[in-house]
Amino acid sequence: MTLATDPTERPDGGPRADARPDDPRAAAAAAIEAALAEAEVEYERPRPGAFLVTLPGQRKLKTLVWLDVGEHSLLVKSFFCRRPDENEGGFYRWLLQKNEAAYGMAFSADEVGDVYITGRLPLAAVVPDEVDRLLGCVLTYSDENFNTALELGFASSIRKEWAWREKGGYSLRNLESFRHLVESARDGAAGH
Numbered sequence: 001m002t003l004a005t006d007p008t009e010r011p012d013g014g015p016r017a018d019a020r021p022d023d024p025r026a027a028a029a030a031a032i033e034a035a036l037a038e039a040e041v042e043y044e045r046p047r048p049g050a051f052l053v054t055l056p057g058q059r060k061l062k063t064l065v066w067l068d069v070g071e072h073s074l075l076v077k078s079f080f081c082r083r084p085d086e087n088e089g090g091f092y093r094w095l096l097q098k099n100e101a102a103y104g105m106a107f108s109a110d111e112v113g114d115v116y117i118t119g120r121l122p123l124a125a126v127v128p129d130e131v132d133r134l135l136g137c138v139l140t141y142s143d144e145n146f147n148t149a150l151e152l153g154f155a156s157s158i159r160k161e162w163a164w165r166e167k168g169g170y171s172l173r174n175l176e177s178f179r180h181l182v183e184s185a186r187d188g189a190a191g192h
Contacts, residue, residue, distance in 0.1 A: 024123035025049060028069045035131035055135065057143040059177070065138050067131075074126050076105060076119040078138050081146070083113030084153025091153040098145060103137050115149070117141050147177050155181050 032051055036043050042054040049069035057063050068075040084091040095107040095115065105119025117138050121130065150158065158175065162182045165172055172179075 025069050025071070028074055028123045028126035031126045031128050032067055032069070032074075032131050035128040035135070038128060039132060039135065041135075053135065055139045055142075057139060057146075059143050060146040063139055063142045065135060069123070069126075073123060074121045076117075076121065076134055076138065078117045078142060080107065080115040080117050080142055081149050081153070083109075083115075084149075085157055086155065087152055088113070091149065094148070094152055098141070102141060104134055105137060105141070107141075151178065151181060158182075 029049055036051065036053065044052045046052055051067040053065040053067060055063040055065060063078055065076065065078045068077070092109070099106040104121065105117055108116050108118045110116065119134065121134065158178045158181055162172065162175055162178070164170075165175070
């Protein structure tokens with residue numbers, strides 16, 4: 001028999017039907033679960049009050065989003081990309097400029113420079129529509145900015161990977177969106 005460690009949740013991690021309606025943590029967890037069910041996205045419940053959501057993308061094929069119901073707020077956090085190999089100033093400046101238009105969250109860096117998309121929401125504001133909106137924002141910010149981030153911070157690595165695959169006869173399909181980086185480097189080398 002498994003015992004719930006959080007009195008507002010069932011042993012399987014779901015909100016208890018008899019949880020106090022004025023309990024903001026239980027209400028937030030229920031709202032998150034309702035939003036995820038409505039959106040029909042994959043998710044796990046690694047512990048009470050925590051959700052690990054998998055969002056499918058186009059440029060970044062998969063975005064994992066951590067939703068963690070705290071005592072007073074919901075933490076939304078998603079890994080975006082590792083620390084850039086080059087052009088750090090331009091890379092981080094571009095991310096800061098992106099923050100100006102972001103809704104409810106921002107790009108942030110950890111102590112080693114890896115980049116996350118993070119946000120906090122007061123528990124009283126955690127309703128299914130807002131959870132859906134925040135997940136949509138994370139997916140949009142992650143997917144729409146991923147290739148540009150790679151171009152700004154990893155252009156040399158992309159060119160090396162392209163050359164290695166080309167030389168070995170390997171598929172370039174998932175690098176096609178970076179063809180212009182390789183061609184501009186070749187054009188620049190030919191002009192010298």
